[in-house]
Amino acid sequence: MQPTQDILSEELKQTARFAKALSHPIRLAILELLNSQACCFHGDMAEILPVAKSTLSQHLKELKNAGLIQGNISSPTIKYCINRENFEQAKQLLSSALK
């Protein structure tokens, strides 16, 4: 029994985490919206995307947990933005996985 052979390296796991965050059409649509600056607010997205607001919140949460976006309070709404640093890392890791 080997001590956690790192065939499953931390890098691989991180790549998988990012991929999982990207694995739902709604989440990709969110990123597209944020990326194009077309929209930054939960409420606006809720009008465009075909899901309930609570479901949208869940997807936003997952993107936040993955580090791909962040929310800044701008009362009474919340402005969501891409987290460029992690976004770049995701891009780099995934493109390296698909080399």
Added chain:
Amino acid sequence: MQPTQDILSEELKQTARFAKALSHPIRLAILELLNSQACCFHGDMAEILPVAKSTLSQHLKELKNAGLIQGNISSPTIKYCINRENFEQAKQLLSSALK
């Protein structure tokens, strides 16, 4: 009620499908192995990767369903290879999603 607004375009859905295929460390490790030519056979992978053979088969099946790999019979074993065409498409779609 709008007729399936294509905020969720076919392209987005395809991107999500590829991302889902990449969203598990084992599957990424499989692709890494195939990509590096280090190994092509189910049996060889089963020795390296920390999962049961039946579980490995399931992951291989998902990668096949996503179109990222293909298996060629080479009795008594099966030789797995990257499907370069779809692999390229995945790369292109994901990199475009992360632009």
Added chain:
DNA sequence: ATCTTCAATCGTATTTTTACGAATTGCGAA
């Protein structure tokens, strides 16, 4: 202090994913 509004969280149900060992299949060798 109360009301409104926006967003997150809760509670819940359903579906999908992940995992394993057992059983099956397919194919060549004996």
Added chain:
DNA sequence: TTCGCAATTCGTAAAAATACGATTGAAGAT
């Protein structure tokens, strides 16, 4: 034909993802 090996499929269980409406929470406006 029978045996053996490789890989898949089956049966099953446990965990995670997805979705919704209802409830809660936080903050500014009245």
